[in-house]
Amino acid sequence: MMLGFSAGLPFYMFSTVLSLRLQAHEVGLVVIGFFAWVQLLPTFKFLWAPLLDRFEVPGFGRFWGKRRGWIMLSQLGIFSSMLTMGLTSSDENLWITALFAVLLAFWTTTLEVAADAWRIELAPTQEEQGPIAAANLWGYRSAMVAAGSGALLIADQPGWGWAGAYLAIGTAAFLPFPLLASMRPDPGHGGSRTGALIAGIAASVAILLALTAATAAIGWLLLTAASGIGISGKTNVTPYVLAICMLPFLIMAAAVPKIRKLPPDAPWRRSVAIGPYVDFFWRYGFMGLALMAFVSIYRMGDVLALGLSKLMIKDLGYSLTQIGLADSYVALVASITGVALGGLMAARWPLAWALTVGAIFAAIGNFGFVWLAYQPKQELWLYIATAADQFGNGMAGTIFVVYLSMLVNPRYPGAQYAFLSGFAFLLPRLLSGAGGAIVERLDQAGYRGFDLFFILSGVLSLAALLFLPLIARARARPPDDEAA
Incomplete structure (x- = not known):
């Protein structure tokens, strides 16, 4: 629970807060969509x-072990990125805003990877995953x-603004x-806690600076290209996005026949970099393509709504404080209730039935924003739409986490x-980036762009x-090597 927090x-x-911040600084809807x-990145x-499965973080790892070491490094990265986003909250230079938003996303994701690996190691069965995922x-x-x-709420207060909001949340995230630094050493590790902490912080500073420089260079090259x-900002990027979406499926479909024939000692299967991913398609074969197609669509409505729902609500006349x-x-309350029911369903029901119910409630949450657009501007209606969205997302998200965990090879x-x-x-997320352009195109065609967008996402x-x-x-192929 702490790691999830x-x-x-x-x-x-x-994501959402950054979109509202950019809107407040009169950044165009298409550019906000690009953000x-x-x-x-996740x-x-x-x-x-x-790398997180194989290597320990210098300093931190020698006392707290692999998983906690990466989590501690990630928290330092999160805090430094959020601090910088607060100090540059005027968004006068969108390159700087984009750079540290990317770094914040990277370190948040790295923390999740370390925490997810630990969670799956602790609870390898469906019955155990239900409550621990919840x-x-x-x-x-x-x-x-x-x-x-x-x-x-902080950003809407005089004297605080967006800088105060990012500094406050960054401090809470740290x-x-x-608490992690005060915990006992990992089994098989030990030595001086103070020495490990000092060495870990010094190594972390070097890693953070190197990654910032590398990200800035890569970002400059991509934007220049x-x-x-x-x-x-005026380009219709939707066709490009759809073409990019097709590439992973084409590459995987071409590789599956060869992967299925690989022996246990094949370099592809033993590789540290690609072995875990080759193993997935070796185990599931062409069924793996169907699984990938399913998981890429299941949370579609949640992600598309996340990018534009608050912008739509603000456009309806609600204030930042009301939102x-x-x-x-x-x-x-709605989210916790949805998560609890989703965890219970995932532990007790066949996963196919649980996934069905979760998808239905997630879609209802998206349709709720369309319903809100046709109601008088009252906070009660906003609360109902928000509750429906959060309840559906919480339920579907918990069931989905358990489902993905069951597809994983414990190795x-x-x-x-x-x-x-x-x-x-x-x-x-690719389509979400084109969401602003889609809404503008629909508006220009004479439709209510936000309404059709949320109907489509549901x-x-x-x-x-x-x-x-x-x-x-779908059933995984049994292992063919002695080590399994």
Whole structure:
């Protein structure tokens, strides 16, 4: 629960809260949509997840072990990124805003990878995953609510503004660090706590500075390349996004026949970098493609709503304070209730039935925003729409976490869960980045852009149910090597 809370606090600060902050500084809707692509970074966490399974953080690792060492480094990264975003909260230079939003997303994701690996190691069965996933998501979603509502309430106060909001949430996100530092050493580790802490902080500073410089250089190259081919704030990027979405499926489909024939000692299967991912397709074969298609659609409505729901509500005339209050106790109660029911269903029901119910309630949450647009501007209606959204997201999210955990090979818990959970949000987050452009196009065509957008996102969530008769029959191939 504590680890979920640590990871949940920063999430809204580079997604929903950042969108409202950019809107307040009169950044265009299309460009705000581009900023939603910062949320793509967690999708690609499989690229560095194997490092967390293999290496320890210098200093921290020698006393607190692999998992806690990475979590402590990640919390330092989260705090430094949030501090810088607070100090540059005027958004006069969007390059700086984008740089530290990306770094905040990276360190938040790294914390999640380490925590997820530990959770799967602790609870390898479906019955155990239900309650432990619910506890993790109680912490995660409670923190998201606290950060989302708290940041808006602070930002709306005279003398605080967006700088105060980011500094306050950044400080709260750092609070678990001293708790972790006070814990006993990991089994097989020990020595001087003070020496490990000093060495770990020194190594962390060097890692943070190096990663900031590398991210800035890569970002400059990408933005220069985009500008060179004519992509700007007025570009219709939707066709490009859809083309990119197809590439992973084409690559995987081409590779599966060869992967299925690989012997246990094949370099691809034994590789530290790609072995865990090759193992997934070796175990599931072409059924793995159906599984990937299903997981990439199941949370579609949640992700698309996250990027634009608060902008739509603000556009309806509600203040930051009203949105913050709706995102506080109303969202918290609804979310915790949804998580609890989702965890119970995942532990007791066949997963196919639990996934079905979760998808239906998630879609209802999206349709609730369309309903809100046609109601008089009253806080009660805002509370009802927010509660429906948070309840559905909490239920579907918990069931989905358990489902993904059951697909994982226990030999590669960190890497394979990172791969599955990351890929699950690739398509939704790519489309989310084009969300602003889609809404503007619909408005220009004479439609109510936000309304049609949320209807479409809810329908896409329900479309995942078409895969259930097929994926319910998925069975992993038994291992063929002695080590298993």
